Amino acid sequence: MTAAENVIVVDTVTKSYGDRRVLADVSFTVARGEILGLLGPNGAGKSTLLEAIVGLRSVGSGTIRVLGVDPARDRDAITSQVAVQPQAASLLETLTVREMLRLYASFHRAPAEVDDVIARLGLTEQTDVRARDLSGGQVRRLLIGTALVGRPSMVVLDEPSAGLDPQSKRRLFDVIRDIRDEGATVLLSTHDMAEATELCDRVAILVAGRIHALDRPDVLAERHSADSVVSFVVPLGADLSVVADSVGDDAVTVSETATAARVSVRTGDPDALVRLLTFSGPARARRLSVTNGTLEDYFLDLVTEHQPATAPTTRGDGR
Numbered sequence: 001m002t003a004a005e006n007v008i009v010v011d012t013v014t015k016s017y018g019d020r021r022v023l024a025d026v027s028f029t030v031a032r033g034e035i036l037g038l039l040g041p042n043g044a045g046k047s048t049l050l051e052a053i054v055g056l057r058s059v060g061s062g063t064i065r066v067l068g069v070d071p072a073r074d075r076d077a078i079t080s081q082v083a084v085q086p087q088a089a090s091l092l093e094t095l096t097v098r099e100m101l102r103l104y105a106s107f108h109r110a111p112a113e114v115d116d117v118i119a120r121l122g123l124t125e126q127t128d129v130r131a132r133d134l135s136g137g138q139v140r141r142l143l144i145g146t147a148l149v150g151r152p153s154m155v156v157l158d159e160p161s162a163g164l165d166p167q168s169k170r171r172l173f174d175v176i177r178d179i180r181d182e183g184a185t186v187l188l189s190t191h192d193m194a195e196a197t198e199l200c201d202r203v204a205i206l207v208a209g210r211i212h213a214l215d216r217p218d219v220l221a222e223r224h225s226a227d228s229v230v231s232f233v234v235p236l237g238a239d240l241s242v243v244a245d246s247v248g249d250d251a252v253t254v255s256e257t258a259t260a261a262r263v264s265v266r267t268g269d270p271d272a273l274v275r276l277l278t279f280s281g282p283a284r285a286r287r288l289s290v291t292n293g294t295l296e297d298y299f300l301d302l303v304t305e306h307q308p309a310t311a312p313t314t315r316g317d318g319r
């Protein structure tokens with residue numbers, strides 16, 4: 001990838017509020033046509049970083065370039081090309097969905113077709129419904145529509161799918177993928193590991209103001225060092241000694257229902273355990289499944305390792 005393709009370049013950025021450091025040596029790039037997800041526990045610095053990237057916050061040291069310009073200095077270039085998902089408060093509640101999107105479209109030189117955006121968001125039935133009469137999930141989709149209607153080169157979304165039902169989430173993922181496929185760059189923050197795994201091309205994990213990992217979600221999931229979990233169901237009272245002898249008592253967890261026992265076994269060699277179960281394990285083991293490390297496992301590893309023990313302080317006025 002050449003530097004020219006990098007839409008976002010963040011280089012050794014540091015930011016403090018008073019003597020409290022909230023971003024420390026943060027560096028990364030995001031390419032054109034890429035979806036980058038920012039993951040981090042509460043207070044990790046995600047919003048501060050997103051706001052700095054769209055020029056709404058200054059940084060202490062380091063540089064940020066978005067589409068080749070300094071976002072804090074060249075606000076016009078940023079506002080015309082970067083869409084930020086607005087807050088609900090910015091909706092005019094007496095306007096209908098179509099009126100609202102037409103209004104946002106009027107701010108741009110070459111906006112998308114409003115009815116097309118409405119259809120992509122799955123809001124066709126609500127086209128003539130006023131904003132104040134929409135459900136929470138519909139409002140959220142409309143807000144994202146206001147960001148998309150200007151056909152931006154880059155989109156910044158803060159927890160875009162929070163509060164959406166599974167079907168709306170799926171539709172939103174499709175919309176976000178579409179904008180990526182059309183060549184836009186998407187930067188989003190999320191607390192939802194499934195969303196990050198499914199949607200993001202790469203994920204940055206921010207803990208206590210530092211990026212501790214940045215890679216494809218499947219690569220990060222594999223970095224989780226813990227064992228796989230092999231699960232199966234056996235009849236109540238089944239003899240599990242051959243399993244316990246092979247992996248040790250501590251690795252075996254049994255939860256019993258009225259009719260059967262679900263057994264979970266942690267192991268570094270799931271293949272060997274599956275062979276054991278197939279050829280010489282407890283009789284009638286069924287519903288066998290193997291789960292490997294997930295992005296969430298690795299995320300929790302990093303948080304445990306790097307999160308300071310003290311709780312974050314409340315916000316001051318250090319903007």
Ligand SMILES: Nc1ncnc2c1ncn2[C@@H]1O[C@H](COP(=O)(O)OP(=O)(O)OP(=O)(O)O)[C@@H](O)[C@H]1O
Pocket residue numbers: 017022040041042043044045046047048049312313314315316317318319
């Ligand atoms: N204006 C401010 N003045 C002082 N401290 C601030 C200010 N804004 C944020 N902070 C502090 O900076 C740290 C990072 O906050 P930020 O909102 O960027 O985290 P976040 O990762 O977005 O958290 P969340 O997931 O809870 O939204 C927090 O400890 C927060 O209290």
